Amino acid sequence: MSSAVRPDIQMVRHWLAQVPDPEIPVISLTDLGIIRDVAWQDDTLVVTVTPTYSGCPATSVINLDIEAALRAKGIEKLRLERQLSPPWTTDWITAEGREKLRAYGIAPPIDGTAADGRLAGRVARLAGTSNLVIACPRCGSTKTEKVSQFGSTPCKASYRCTDCLEPFDYFKCI
Amino acid sequence: MPSLTDVMTADADLARAPGIRTIAAKGAAPADAFVDWLCRMGDNCLILGHRVSEWCGHSPVLEEDIALANTALDLIGQTQLWLGLAGEVEGKGRTADNLAYLRDAAQFRNVLLVERPNGDFGQTLMRQFLFDVWHMEMLRALQASSDKRVAEIAAKAAKEVAYHLERSADLVIRLGDGTDESRARMQKSLNVLWPYTGELFLGDAVDQAMADAGIAPAPESLKAAWDRTISEVLAEATLVLPDGTFQHKGGKQGRHTEALGFILADMQFLQRAYPGGTW
Numbered sequence: 001m002s003s004a005v006r007p008d009i010q011m012v013r014h015w016l017a018q019v020p021d022p023e024i025p026v027i028s029l030t031d032l033g034i035i036r037d038v039a040w041q042d043d044t045l046v047v048t049v050t051p052t053y054s055g056c057p058a059t060s061v062i063n064l065d066i067e068a069a070l071r072a073k074g075i076e077k078l079r080l081e082r083q084l085s086p087p088w089t090t091d092w093i094t095a096e097g098r099e100k101l102r103a104y105g106i107a108p109p110i111d112g113t114a115a116d117g118r119l120a121g122r123v124a125r126l127a128g129t130s131n132l133v134i135a136c137p138r139c140g141s142t143k144t145e146k147v148s149q150f151g152s153t154p155c156k157a158s159y160r161c162t163d164c165l166e167p168f169d170y171f172k173c174i
Numbered sequence: 175m176p177s178l179t180d181v182m183t184a185d186a187d188l189a190r191a192p193g194i195r196t197i198a199a200k201g202a203a204p205a206d207a208f209v210d211w212l213c214r215m216g217d218n219c220l221i222l223g224h225r226v227s228e229w230c231g232h233s234p235v236l237e238e239d240i241a242l243a244n245t246a247l248d249l250i251g252q253t254q255l256w257l258g259l260a261g262e263v264e265g266k267g268r269t270a271d272n273l274a275y276l277r278d279a280a281q282f283r284n285v286l287l288v289e290r291p292n293g294d295f296g297q298t299l300m301r302q303f304l305f306d307v308w309h310m311e312m313l314r315a316l317q318a319s320s321d322k323r324v325a326e327i328a329a330k331a332a333k334e335v336a337y338h339l340e341r342s343a344d345l346v347i348r349l350g351d352g353t354d355e356s357r358a359r360m361q362k363s364l365n366v367l368w369p370y371t372g373e374l375f376l377g378d379a380v381d382q383a384m385a386d387a388g389i390a391p392a393p394e395s396l397k398a399a400w401d402r403t404i405s406e407v408l409a410e411a412t413l414v415l416p417d418g419t420f421q422h423k424g425g426k427q428g429r430h431t432e433a434l435g436f437i438l439a440d441m442q443f444l445q446r447a448y449p450g451g452t453w
Contacts, residue, residue: 054330055251084255085326087333115336117310148237149341150244154334158237174333 007073012038012045019069022061023153026104029062033092036083044077045070050088053154053174089114090155090173102137107159107170110134114173134170136161146170203387207380209264210283211390213273214380214426216256217284220274221434222305223249224441225292234295241341245302248334255327275445279434286425287370289433296349296356297363303342304367307403308374309335311396320388343407350411357412364408365416372421375400380426 016038017030029035029049037048047066051059063080070078090109093101098108113132133142141163148158156169227246233239257270287305292298313335316328349356375397377385384390408415424430444451 051251051330053248053251053334054255055247055249057247084330085322087326087330089333114333115340117314117332117336117339148241149337149344150237150241152240154244154247158240172337174337 006040006043006045007075009038009040012047012070012073012075015069015073016047016066019065022058022065024101024104024106026100027093027097029066031094031097031100033094033097034062034088041079044079045075046079046081048081048083050083052088056154058153088174090171093171101171105137105168106156107134107137107168109171109173111173134159136164136166137168138166139164203383203389205263205265207383208387208389209260210380211384212256212260212263213281214283214285216253216260216270216273217282218288218305218309219249219256220253221282221284221437222288222302223247223253224437225288225290226298226302228292229295229298238295242298245338245341248331248338252327252331252334255330259323259327271445275442279430279438280428282425282430282434282438283428284425284430284434285370285373286422286431287367287373289425289431289437290367290370291433293363293366294359296359297366299342299345299349300360300363301367302338303346303407304371304404306335306339306342307400307407308371308396310339311399312391315391315396319390324389343403346407346413347411350408350413360411361413364413368416369418369421373423373425376421376423376426378426 013030013035016035017028019029021027021029021032032052034050034052035047036050037046039046039048047070049063049066066080067078091111093109101108110132134144134146135142136144136159139161141161143162144159145162146157147160147167150156151158151169155171155174157172158167159170160167223246226242226249229242230239230246233242253274254270257273261268261270261273287301290297290301292301310332313328313332317325317332319325319328346360350360351357352360375393377393381390381393385392405415422431
């Protein structure tokens with residue numbers, strides 16, 4: 001592909017915004033905030049991706065999906081780069097992405113509430129009752145309780161609503 | 175396999191162990207010491223991750239099964255970062271997979287604590303808690319590493335380990351301050367594992383080289399913060415700190431207990447039997 005027909009970066013971002021997250025398909029890779037950069041280096045398109053959790057098995061699938069989506073749009077020379085720093089944070093999930101999560105039944109992250117290790121003793125003393133108020137994505141009630149620190153994927157915790165009894169995932173902050 | 179005396183330290187030996195001297199940075203660390211130290215970080219994550227993954231499908235309740243599997247997954251992910259960097263620094267073309275699957279026990283650099291068998295659910299959680307507190311302090315310090323790659327991995331891993339620590343501390347308290355049965359099991363676990371915690375803070379020439387280069391903190395420097403969190407959580411859990419000072423050592427230098435050989439036999443079988451096999 002010659003430089004004359006290199007698709008515009010905004011166009012490439014638009015394409016990436018249509019690639020769903022493999023584990024939570026209602027949100028896109030751009031909603032998730034893991035596409036850190038898209039740039040042309042001569043005739044090669046370089047997409048910089050940051051992993052969510054270091055062991056997340058979706059990472060390799062995400063890379064394959066990006067490649068497949070861009071190849072389908074006619075991109076021939078493509079390079080994916082991994083960027084660790086700054087580490088991914090749920091703060092980067094877009095407002096639109098959060099609304100999609102809620103509609104899908106996953107309580108979106110509450111910014112600024114990530115565990116930092118310093119709180120371990122204090123949080124632990126609460127003996128399982130979280131100091132976070134997580135609204136039920138189904139009925140909106142704030143009478144919810146944590147079932148487990150981890151949920152169906154590394155990025156989520158298990159909660160349950162004590163009003164409508166719905167069990168749900170909370171997208172926890174990191 | 176080392177003889178029993180190789181992996182045991184008499185109290186007097188530990189008391190005589192020289193503390194890391196504070197020496198001004200001498201510049202770059204020797205590459206072989208750096209690789210060794212990176213393998214220590216990676217192997218701790220790999221072996222503990224493997225141990226924790228042994229619970230998959232066997233936990234007392236589904237939520238715990240999922241939580242343990244996710245913890246193991248985080249640790250294996252961190253292993254890829256540490257061992258990946260070890261291979262890069264070594265410069266001989268070895269990947270994280272090569273290092274994980276093709277080294278024998280004497281080349282592994284994990285502390286003995288993480289290769290301890292799982293025991294019951296309480297012992298698994300107690301081991302996790304004792305390790306998590308150290309891991310959190312280590313990763314916190316490493317974010318100021320003079321090596322940018324180390325600082326970046328530490329910043330990434332610290333976010334995950336903060337959740338491991340919250341969970342393990344929470345469960346140690348709930349089981350310790352629980353029923354007579356759960357308390358007895360947690361106290362027994364603490365007594366059994368306590369002699370494996372000293373190695374985390376025992377420095378050697380490799381640690382010295384890393385501290386000199388400003389890459390990593392001297393292991394001893396993490397002890398005070400570790401003690402504070404351990405005491406706070408165990409007090410809340412109504413558990414009693416063991417009073418013995420005997421401590422095992424040797425894992426960081428490749429002198430392991432027989433437990434590691436069984437882990438490797440399980441973990442490495444496929445790559446040993448079918449070299450280069452993929453799926």
